Amino acid sequence: MIEPLFSKDISGCAIVGIINTKGKPIKGDVITEAISVMHERSNGLGGGFAAYGIYPEYKEYYAFHIMFLDEGIKESVEAYLQEKMVLVKSEDIPIRKKMSFLNTPILWRYFLEVPQSKLTPKITEEDYVVSIVMNINKRFKGAFVFSSGKNMGVFKGVGYPEDISRFYRLEEYEGYLWTAHGRFPTNTPGWWGGAHPFALLDWSVVHNGEISSYGINKRYVETFGYECSLLTDTEVIVCLLDLMIRRHRLPIDIALNALAPPFWSEIDSMEKNMREALTALRIVYGSALLNGPFSIIIANSESMIGLTDRIMLRPFVAAKKDDFVYMASEEAAIREICPEPDAVWSPKGGEPVVARLEVQI
Amino acid sequence: MNFSYPEFLVKVSENCIKCRRCIKECSFGVFSWDGEKIKINHEKCVACHRCAACCPASAITILKYPVSFKENHLWTEEILRDIKKQADTGGKILTGCGNDKPYPVLWDKMLIDACQVTNPSIDPLREPMELRTYLGKKPEKLEFWHDKSGEIKLTTVMEPQIKLETPVIFAGMSYGAVSLNVHLILARAAKELGTIMNTGEGGLPQELLPYKDHIVVQIASGRFGVNLEYLNSCAAIEIKIGQGAKPGIGGHLPGEKVTEEISRTRMIPAGTDAISPAPHHDIYSIEDLRQLIYAIKEATRYRKPVGVKIAAVHNVAAIASGVVRAGADIITIDGFRGGTGASPKVIRDHAGLPIEIALARVDEQLRKEGIRHLASIVASGGIRSSADVLKAIALGADAVAIGTAALIALGCHLCQKCYTGLCAWGITTQKPELTRRLNVEEGALRVTNLVKAWNLEIKEILGALGINSIESLRGNRERLRGIDLDEVYLDVLGIKPAGR
Structure with missing residues (x-):
């Protein structure tokens, strides 16, 4: 495993997401077909998937996917996990061992529980898990937690997304929500941790773009104790969402407005309540504004959200068919798996598309 | 004996039309009229350029007073002048404006980034560019209230901005x-x-x-x-x-x-x-x-x-x-x-x-x-x-x-x-x-x-x-x-x- 040399991830990319709002399972090959249509948008230096609803038998436990440089670092991280968490199950992540990729790390997954004794009124279970993840990523050189939610998992590596899917045998998984990413980095070496999605707890983000405001977004989340260990701009989006939605309890729509707010000229002409709300939002959460070209698909166990920057400098298309909602960089990717959608549209810059799960999983 | 001498040399060229405007304009009293021509008291010039800027004939030039001090990086001209001034007056030296010493100007040692290829630059003539800024205390976070119709209302009371x-x-x-x-x-x-x-x-x-x-x-x-x-x-x-x-x-x-x-x-x-x-x-x-x-x-x-x-x-x-x-x-x-x-x-x-x-x-x-x-x-x-x-x-x-x-x-x-x-x-x-x-x-x-x-x-x-x-x-x-x-x-x- 190679650590990143550059602190900024410059890349063009392909993204796609599918959700079944009734929670019906979708097989991993479906999203693989969609992302592979956009092969030209990646260059073989990064592909990845996030899947929700894939570990129903362990849905009460935090599923950590960790990549290790060698057995030595794996042992020390495992000792640390034993000390801090209750280990329910530990196993290797199933892969096709014959496929060869650049710098393939050791890939392992753990199902973990938080010991109640570690919690205080000030530290919630989720805060505790976040701190464990940050600690491993920051302090254990050669180890990297790339997935830490419940009943969900991230699978990623250095390769074209369709190859990464085969490598992880994703056709064997079923989930109600999938996102995928194909990467076209211009400057990072083949580091597995640098591929998308980025995830923290059950939040995951696939991102096409470059965040011109990264420097301040990063410093902003750092004041709240987040550590951007990966040094890539996408990770900061996950931290911002975790901060605003989980810790500050902002309504999701409001938090999305902080990431891509309307222009002042629009806010000034809104009716009073909305004007006051958004004015305050921009005043207080200005450092959370994501500036620069991006389209992203954000997911958690309850929803899938698509968002572009305020002036839509990256492509983004959404579609609907029965219980399914699709989002992608290109319409072709959606048509590949859903030839005749009920509706296809290209949302306005900064206008989120939110697809919520309508059932309890 | 006064050891100080002028900092600047004021010259009036033959273009002078003797309108005597410089006499009026110079509040430091450099210029006077001797009945025939402009008289100059170099000692009083501060190089504010008011006279030169107002002279209708562009006849005034202001130069550094051309006395050469023996070159010395420790005892600079400014130090010598200050010592003489203090010996003359016994007072602390007053001044106006900001520090003019050659300390490093760090602004000039910082370079700004720009976009190329991977990230499009934005044309400010075509797209909105927002400079609006609010000064004042901000809360760490905001709270909102949803009513049944889905309307959102801010409940945090903001400090004045x-x-x-x-x-x-x-x-x-x-x-x-x-x-x-x-x-x-x-x-x-x-x-x-x-x-x-x-x-x-x-x-x-x-x-x-x-x-x-x-x-x-x-x-x-x-x-x-x-x-x-x-x-x-x-x-x-x-x-x-x-x-x-x-x-x-x-x-x-x-x-x-x-x-x-x-x-x-x-x-x-x-x-x-x-x-x-x-x-x-x-x-x-x-x-x-x-x-x-x-x-x-x-x-x-x-x-x-x-x-x-x-x-x-x-x-x-x-x-x-x-x-x-x-x-x-x-x-x-x-x-x-x-x-x-x-x-x-x-x-x-x-x-x-x-x-x-x-x-x-x-x-x-x-x-x-x-x-x-x-x-x-x-x-x-x-x-x-x-x-x-x-x-x-x-x-x-x-x-x-x-x-x-x-x-x-x-x-x-x-x-x-x-x-x-x-x-x-x-x-x-x-x-x-x-x-x-x-x-x-x-x-x-x-x-x-x-x-x-x-x-x-x-x-x-x-x-x-x-x-x-x-x-x-x-x-x-x-x-x-x-x-x-x-x-x-x-x-x-x-x-x-x-x-x-």
């Missing part, structure tokens, strides 16, 4: 140090630009009341002109603890400058010296500052932000943290290049810190302590151009204050003789025949033009950075690189070297 349409504001300059016309010009420009001017410590002239929503009133150690009406005739109140040009030093407006009008505004008898003590005599420590901040907040019913201005000194980060914890809503940090109407030269030239360093340290310290949201940071002291503004914001400033740059737009040539009260451009003088040289309408237009031009340039650079709102640049040090700086400087500034 000053809304600015540009991140450039005008620095505190007192009525007394500058003329009423300067105040009127800055107030008008502030209104036109959607920004604020600062009265400095000399009270609020009645003529400025129509502009009160664009005025910050100052409370300094002299407490001139402070009463309830003063505190309520403004957008915000600033407690001035220090000034970059003279950290730790008070102020002294000589009695001859205290005219009837200034006496009324400052609320002191006409003709008496207006003394601002070095410290506030009711602030001997941080808890006293807190009391004053809250006394002012009480007096203004918590409707106005209360700021504190400090000079950039060695321990500025810790001091700023204390000031913010004491309740300041805005903290202004004035670097050692900041201007002054009068300061002992030895202090101006040797005390304090560059604003670049102070700003970087304060922003970082407040972030480390998790209290950055509690106060806005205004940086001042030697901001010369839109590039400086941009770099200051990228280092972490919410806004920058300009004083000297605005005065240069009005004609100031940095002759550094503000303390004499003889300013030939009508800026730092109270003599009616001089102050009327400054036309309020024209001056307001010139200052407005300057800031508008900077706004355009800032938008241009933001576009090149692929950013369409100033808050995405604020504190975004990732977009700066240091050139020709050693590791310690880079570390203090919190930026990477060029090439990384």
Whole structure:
């Protein structure tokens, strides 16, 4: 495993997401077909998937996917996990061992529980898990937690997304929500941790773009104790969402407005309540504004959200068919798996598309 | 015997049409009429260029006085002149304007990023570019309430904010140090630009009341002109603890400058010296500052932000943290290049810190302590151009204050003789025949033009950075690189070297 040399991830990319709002399972090959249509948008230096609803038998436990440089670092991280968490199950992540990729790390997954004794009124279970993840990523050189939610998992590596899917045998998984990413980095070496999605707890983000405001977004989340260990701009989006939605309890729509707010000229002409709300939002959460070209698909166990920057400098298309909602960089990717959608549209810059799960999983 | 001799040589060429305008224009008394031609007293020239600028025949040239000192890097010409002056007079040397010594200008050692290929730059002529800035205390987070219809309402009560349409504001300059016309010009420009001017410590002239929503009133150690009406005739109140040009030093407006009008505004008898003590005599420590901040907040019913201005000194980060914890809503940090109407030269030239360093340290310290949201940071002291503004914001400033740059737009040539009260451009003088040289309408237009031009340039650079709102640049040090700086400087500034 190679650590990143550059602190900024410059890349063009392909993204796609599918959700079944009734929670019906979708097989991993479906999203693989969609992302592979956009092969030209990646260059073989990064592909990845996030899947929700894939570990129903362990849905009460935090599923950590960790990549290790060698057995030595794996042992020390495992000792640390034993000390801090209750280990329910530990196993290797199933892969096709014959496929060869650049710098393939050791890939392992753990199902973990938080010991109640570690919690205080000030530290919630989720805060505790976040701190464990940050600690491993920051302090254990050669180890990297790339997935830490419940009943969900991230699978990623250095390769074209369709190859990464085969490598992880994703056709064997079923989930109600999938996102995928194909990467076209211009400057990072083949580091597995640098591929998308980025995830923290059950939040995951696939991102096409470059965040011109990264420097301040990063410093902003750092004041709240987040550590951007990966040094890539996408990770900061996950931290911002975790901060605003989980810790500050902002309504999701409001938090999305902080990431891509309307222009002042629009806010000034809104009716009073909305004007006051958004004015305050921009005043207080200005450092959370994501500036620069991006389209992203954000997911958690309850929803899938698509968002572009305020002036839509990256492509983004959404579609609907029965219980399914699709989002992608290109319409072709959606048509590949859903030839005749009920509706296809290209949302306005900064206008989120939110697809919520309508059932309890 | 007087050992001092002229600094400048004034020459009148044969083009002179003997109109004698230079005699009228020079307030320092360089020119006189001997019945046939212009007589020149070189000794009095300060190089303010008023004569040259006004001469209809372009007949006047001003040169450095051509005496060659024996070259010496220790005993420089300036040192020799100062020693002789002090031997002549036995006094401390006074000066005006900001530190002019060749300390490194760190603005010129920082380079701005730009977009290429992977990230499109944005054309400010086609896309919106937002410079709007709010100064004041912010809550750490917001709370909202949803009603049944899905309507969202903000439930957090926001502290008072000053809304600015540009991140450039005008620095505190007192009525007394500058003329009423300067105040009127800055107030008008502030209104036109959607920004604020600062009265400095000399009270609020009645003529400025129509502009009160664009005025910050100052409370300094002299407490001139402070009463309830003063505190309520403004957008915000600033407690001035220090000034970059003279950290730790008070102020002294000589009695001859205290005219009837200034006496009324400052609320002191006409003709008496207006003394601002070095410290506030009711602030001997941080808890006293807190009391004053809250006394002012009480007096203004918590409707106005209360700021504190400090000079950039060695321990500025810790001091700023204390000031913010004491309740300041805005903290202004004035670097050692900041201007002054009068300061002992030895202090101006040797005390304090560059604003670049102070700003970087304060922003970082407040972030480390998790209290950055509690106060806005205004940086001042030697901001010369839109590039400086941009770099200051990228280092972490919410806004920058300009004083000297605005005065240069009005004609100031940095002759550094503000303390004499003889300013030939009508800026730092109270003599009616001089102050009327400054036309309020024209001056307001010139200052407005300057800031508008900077706004355009800032938008241009933001576009090149692929950013369409100033808050995405604020504190975004990732977009700066240091050139020709050693590791310690880079570390203090919190930026990477060029090439990384």
